[in-house]
Amino acid sequence: MSSMPFDYSVNQFTTTPWSFEQDVAHYTEAGIGVIEVCQDKLDADRSKEQLVAAVAAGLAIQSVQPSVRTMIPSAGQPEPKQLPQRLAVLRSCVELVAPFAPGAVFVTNTGPAPGGDMVEAIAQTVSGHRELAAVAADRGVRIALEPLNPISLNQESAIWTLRQGLDIVDEIDRDNVGICFDTWNLWQDGNVLDSLRAAGDRIFLLQVSDWRTPRSGADRRSVGTGAIPTGQLLHAVYDIGYRGPCVLEILSQGVPDSVYDTDLDELLHTNRAALDKSWQTIESRDGIRASQ
Structure with a gap:
């Protein structure tokens, strides 16, 4: 039985070599009860059928990675070019998945600052998220803006600290828009613990993996095999009241020792065992006790 106070969830990018159907079968066989659906893995002709099958298998869809997440065209999501069309694609994802995922969190990013204009990037992010928030509210789901690691600057993101993300969320000013806190993206933010304490209930989602100096834009490692102080961050998120899932998100492409080539x-x-160990180690060291 897990000692960690968060439900263990898996983002489908973590098992990229598997099909959607294989994810459902293997996750349930492993006793996993929560899934982060990646729209890229859905078949356009069978998407509703696939979502029905996941829920029927006992997997709660508590978070979603839309195929288009950025307000501004990015290296990984270059199309469509204009914000209204990008929002239309995002809207279609919310409309598709929300009926199968009550209360779920849909992850978004800013995209890169166009021509280095961070002010414009923030303006488009705010306006886009206000429109998307209304769509999400009508369907009982939420939006989580994700600040990314500086390795993604000028490619996928215009923001790289938690404080920047919180400032944008404050400006958006919608109750159903918060933050996706990804340990790989934010552990090097020098003010991350102070910013977490200031975040309160605006942390909507927790994602985990581990860090080594990356050799590609997708070179994440299993929890406990790198430099991230995972236990400390788990407790910091718990201490501000977060009780949602802990989502394993490992991206591993363009490297010779990809975890995708392992069992x-x-x-x-x-990774579930490593998360439990990370929680227990910090709990023992600091005398912290999670409520039962």
Whole structure:
């Protein structure tokens, strides 16, 4: 039985070599009860059928990665070019998945600052999220803006600290728009613990993996095998009241020792064990006790 106070969830990018159907089968076999759906894995002709099957198998869809997440065209999501069309694609994702995922969190990013104009990037992010928030509110779901690691600047993101993300969320000023806190993206933010304490209930989603100096834009490692102080961050998020899922999100492309080439069933098991160990280690060291 897990000692960690968060439900263990898996983002489908973590098991990229598997199909959507294989994800459902392997996750449930591993005793995982929560999934982060990646729209890229849905078949356009069978998407509703696939979502029905996931829920029927006992997987709660508590978070979603739309195929288009950025307000501004990015290296990984270059099309469509204009914000209204990008919002239309985002809207269609919310409309598709929300009926199967009550209360779920849809992850978004800013995209890169156009021509280095961060002011314009923030303006488009604010306006886009206000429009998207209304769509999400009508369907009982939420939006979580994700600040990304500086490695993604000028490619996928215009912001790289939690404080920047919180400032944008404050400006958006919608109750159903908050932050996706990804440990890989934010652990090097020098003010991350202070910013977390200031975040309160605006942390909508927690994602985890581990860090080594990356050799590609997608070179994440299993929890406990890198430099991230995972236990400390788990407790910091818990202490501000977060009780949502802890989502394993490992991206591993363009590297010779990709985790995608390993035993993915074992990957699911070892990361859950590593998260439990990370929680317990900090709990023991600091005398922190999670409420039961």
